[in-house]
Amino acid sequence: MTLYQRDRTWHPPALAPDYKTSVARSPRQAMLSLDATASELSGPRFGHGDIAPGENDLITNYAQGGDPVGERIIVHGRVLDENRRPVPHTLVEIWQANAGGRYRHKKDQYLAAIDPNFGGCGRTLTDENGAYAFRTIKPGAYPWRNWVNNWRPAHIHVSVFGHSFGQRLITQMYFEGDPLIAHCPIVKSIPDPRAIEALIAPLDLNEAKPLDCLAYRFDIVLRGRRSTFFENRPEGN
Amino acid sequence: MDYLKETPSQTAGPYVHIGLAPAAAGFDIYEHELGFDPVPEGVPGERITVTGRVIDGMGAPVKDVLIEVWQADASGRYADSPEDFRGWFRVVPDFETGVFTLNTIRPGAHGRHAPHLSLWLVARGINVGLQTRMYFPDADNAADPVLNLIEQPHRRESLIATGESGAYNFDIHLQGEKETVFLDV
């Protein structure tokens, strides 16, 4: 068994000159391509002993006696692989700015206020069907130093493991209808508009909670596994 | 064909620590932060320390990088249950100097693969997490199939740490003459 090769034309290239930080941080030599070995087919396992209940609720997981300011939302979806198989019991971690676009990070100096009731991170394990859900507030757009007037569209950073270290993925989820998506150099580091579309979570009114919370749906796809029907090489390569 | 496409990657950005290492970001939110536990006492194997820096194309240390480490145990076996030595760590460098330190055990060889740590790097400016490996200078690496796939012998050196007796140094170069070999695996 091994992993499907990663379609490098679907992902952003390492060097995306309009995202300036990538210029000095992008490798210039060709990568070494090889089939996944035991090191990439295996991967860390997490269980319910690793996380505490409620860590997927960003409205309450850092609250200091009040609610965070902002639009209350549920973000939910499934983790699948390229073969449409659900990925159960895998760790999903998210982080985001608050409703004003400010991160709780000692390096973030943006003038929007810190929200005393909002931490900005959460984590959960997918269930046996690969489903996950977070409750949070909708993050605000924020300015960043790239060109003189660049703004990030509202986004949630998402980290997923899968069952193999070679499936490890970090991405960003955007929100349907955000006009800043079309202007963002980080979004546009992705060459194929269909790939960008895959990062834009549609409003999911059916899962919205009346008088309480809107909902957005974000499905995540990890690399699939190839069965090796005719194996020539010895085990352990 | 009824395949799905993998979700495209996006940079982890400068605030990756909020999500994956909140204590490093400056706040305390989880009862148990993942990836920072020391190796438990009873776990067999030689204790080792790896220090290093990730260096960008201008020669500057990448101070906001986050590295994940995945490794076999001392017998060369990868964990497949939560009771095992997990073999997975998160490493965050000192924000002022960019120097990181990893305390772990020396992994065993796995089949023909020489002992190695698998590393995955994410940071602002890195659009897709970078995979690489660290091999040991005091191990027999001659038959390792990954090192032997590297066409230019001098580039193999980029995957081999320096040091000895359990104290190693491993710098990762994103660009330049000493660019590290990254794996598309």
Ligand SMILES: [Fe+2]
């Ligand atoms: Fe962000």
